[in-house]
Amino acid sequence: MQDEPSPPPELPLDKILPLSLKKLLESNGIYTVEAAFRAYPDQLLKLPGIGISKFRQLERILFPGETFTPRRVPPPIPYAPGSSLNSVLSPGTVQVLARGGITTVAQLQAASRKDLLSIKALGPTKLREIERALLLDKSFTPARDDVPIRHIKVSSLNGSLPPAVVRALARGGITNVDQLKATEPAELLKIERLGVGMLREIESVFFPGQR
Secondary structure (H helix, E strand, C coil): CCCCCCCCCCCEHHHCCCHHHHHHHHHCCCCEHHHHHHHCCHHHHCCCCCHHHHHHHHHHHHCCCCCCCCCCCCCCCCCCCCCCCECCECHHHHHHHHHCCCCCHHHHHHCCHHHHHCCCCCCHHHHHHHHHHHCCCCCCCCCHHHCCCCCCCCCCCECCECHHHHHHHHHCCCCCHHHHHCCCHHHHCCCCCCCHHHHHHHHHHHCCCCC
8 A cells, every 4th residue: 555645744944034033932932834824814813922923024025015903902991899780881880880889789879969069080070981881861061060070178168159260369479368458348349350240249248238
């Protein structure tokens, strides 16, 4: 019986590749050009140490005219451990709520819009997502009252006047009651963004019936 002919030997890597690429492939179990062909493209891209630069170099040598573009998949946002809102809302929204101490539907439904908007990184877009998913009887329309305004730390007028008025007065250098009472209405109206409406608020608190 005549023996069947042996298949031709596979081409060693050193016949065609630079030494650095040869060593890289061999360290990952690829010893012949044919084995590299079989690994192209996905297995080659997954090899430790290959990188996109070396992958392109292999393409130019072994696969002239071929250009494989890997699909970019953004890393998933991890769910918030211990939150029952996972899978109810998007992972990003669940993470933000968890940082604000909200991890259950009951806590979420008990929170006011001001409470939710005061959580860092939770804005109108995430609030609408929450409403669509859990608060179907409510519809959010941004209003001035929903946006927290920071107090002026150096002003003793905090708590006596609305934050926006305190901020306007501070821009004009007025941060206490004595300075305010010593300033004429005409001078107050010269302060940037302090209009007649704010002046009326100041008068109703500090000068009732006097001006």
